[in-house]
Amino acid sequence: MELFKREPRIDFLGKRRLGVVLSALLLLASIGSLAMQGLNLGIDFTGGTVVEVGYPEAADLGRIDGVLEDAGYGDAVTQFFGTQRDVMIRVPPRDVDESAVISEEVLAALQADSPDAELRRVEFVGPQVGRELTEQGLLAMLYALGGILVYVAFRFEYRFAIGSVAALLHDVILVLGFFSITRMQFDLTVLAAVLAIIGYSLNDTIVVFDRIRENFLKLRKAGPREVMNISINQTLSRTLITSFTTLLVVGSLMLVGGELIRGFATALLVGVLIGTYSSIYVASASALALGVTKYDLLPPEKEEDQGEGQEERP
């Protein structure tokens, strides 16, 4: 079975204005939302306490709110977590914070009200640790992007490196934007997913770039735009199949992996979709816009090839 009976001839780069407009709109929406309302950061970054409690039957959130109110935790946010029997209680860091005992007090209050309440999970992150995790997270993202920039520049050419990093930034901003707009909680595992997306999206971009480099050498008569178009088309099956298999596993992770991993899986799902799109449009289009020609890619050891292509040099 084959996705395309013949090699497809879609003029991707001819429609790059459409891509630019689409990307610009999405970026605008993402950056706008990030600037206006930021991310719904989890306690990994803000500090605070999360207590997850399991009940034998569907829980009554209103009642739980009341119990917490009486226990002096009126500022706690309660919500169902996965099922109606699991309740997640999030207590923000407080002005005066006997931080380490919050979880115990919350649990004690809930169990006094309903002895069947079972402790499922407690997470407490001190404000200092939260700030460190935020710093480390940002640093990790920068280092990952930097490392990739260097590697691609070394293996290809700086314009490709810029193109691929532009695509990565594009992906990262859109995924962050997605989390900002949907108000889904952004915690450490989601950050890990974002970094994995950086790796994944790049994987896609590299495959296209690799083919562009190869075709620049092979198709001597074709101009850069044509070469890129052909390359994207040649790798299209592979891009779609790999994205599809990845979506299969990420989808199964999202459906059956449980509540704790849902944010992570969602980030990956969105990231894979955006990454696939960006490696076609953003990466190649930026490299093209920066004026990549085949002379930038000719490996120096193949001197004789360069001789043949001499007359094409402007």
Place this chain on the structure above:
Amino acid sequence: MNRYPLWKYLILIVAISLGALYALPNLFGEDPTLQISTAEGDPPDQETQQSLLRFLEEQGVPAIGAETREGQYLIRFDSVDHQMDAADLVSAKLGRGYTAAMTLTPRTPAWLRALGAEPMYLGLDLRGGVHFLLEVDVNALREQTVERHVNDFRTLLRQGRIRYGQVEPYEDLAVRVSFREAPARDEALRLLQEDFGDLEFDRDEADGNYYLIARITQDDLDEIVQFSVNQNITTLRNRVDELGVAEPVIQRQGAERIVVQLPGVQDPARAKEILGATATLEFRLVDMERYPFTGDPEAPRLPPAAELFQERDGNYVVLQRDVMMTGDRIVHAASGIDQETGGPQVNIRLSGAAGRQFNRITREHVGDLMAVVFIERQSEMVLVNDEPQREVTEVREVISVANIREPLGASFRITGLDSTQEARNLALLLRAGALAAPIDIVEERTIGPSLGAENVRQGFLAVVIGFALVVVFMAFYYRVFGLVANLALITNLVLIVAVLSLLQATLTLPGIAGIVLTVGMAVDANVLIFQRIREELHAGSSIQRAIDQGYGKALSTIADANVTTLIAAVVLFVFGTGPVQGFAVTLSIGLVTSMFTAILGTRAVINLIYGGNKRVAELKI
């Protein structure tokens, strides 16, 4: 064409067999186990072991196996219910002097264990348990250090008969001694330099006073911090042993932090109480002239040698400012029952020298009252101008006022405690010793046992379903080549499990997600190769050439694509913590093993099927 030399097949066979061997222990499952040892860390003797097994049999919770391993006596049960019943029974039967911890022990057969094969090590989010990040309070440590030097200087100068004015903390990390005359100062300098060669000494003069300033260097402070973190780790280990936790992890993290992981702990509150508290005791004499206290607690008019304290029940009592004895002289403390009243008590034993000193003081005060002051350091976060700052309060409370009926010696007891639980906790804290520097909990992550089991189940299900979907798709889309790729995918999964087991790297929930993701991405290499082969075929290459070119041309692309993902994974590992690192580990391992299986592995099988001199009419791709 398309033939592999024998050595490549050998490499593959060896790698796959080793992989299968080391992945094998994960199939055997685990037994609920009771892990028993004496307080000294030895297994109980043969006789006790036999009587325990008989006792459990009689009580209707038969063991399904028992063995001694690494200083522990392990009794296996067929269900968690039996294990829990047995834990209560065994604790009751053995009494004090033994610890019995509930754990899960792998059913790995002995021959596999002999080869060093163990199942994967599950993280806390998969097995349930408590994770704490503790931080040593460096500011308190600085103050302590300066304070200690102030005291040492005073003692040394007094012994050296040097006349000095004042010894006081100075600036940030220094001590200043003032003198009336320069010669005294210079003599003091010589004397102090002998004992405190590490300090930086400065001389100064102002307003007719001569000063000697001793600075503690940053290197010294770092060393002190390091020493105190190490000492804390030792103390924590003792405390954790008291809790009866199997396989605890207590590790330094960075300069000032300690990670404590307690798998399977069901009651985080109690763990926190025992780990986080710094408690000491002081024994002081009650001011008998002001007993009972009748004045106004807001404005007590007391002589300088007396101090007002509050008791647990809210009453006030005036104590002498001099401390008879501090808690750090305690060598042993155990809770028990007061034979006369039936109330809880703590039996305390002091070190020999301290016992004699205690005896001397109490002999002069028989009939007087003695108070036990419990001092607990509690820290809390306070927002000052939106900046969180730690504020430390010292809670000092009189927990008992008792008659000194006779001169006390090295052994005595404290009665009048509220509950047996309190007696136990107090005894535990005293026994484990005072911590070298105050520590605070800065992070906690607790996963209940039921949630842990659920995470394992869901993670496993996600792997199975994701894997099945990919396998079906590949077989459908690439036919024979798809089946070969699936073979590689299965091998890849086995190899990931084998490497994780061999490294005993911690498998976390995000780690499982990493495995799932690798499964999805691992086929990428094969997709790249197969697409290339198809292209070559379309371009009219011969079948053998198409296979060869397909593999050859895809190689650099695969390498490039994987290296970049690896960069992201390594960065994640370096900057990530716990669970995120777990993700980075499985992702990295998966990338490497998938390159091996997808390139070398599939090629070997394809060569066997189509390679050599076979006449192939059509590639099923």
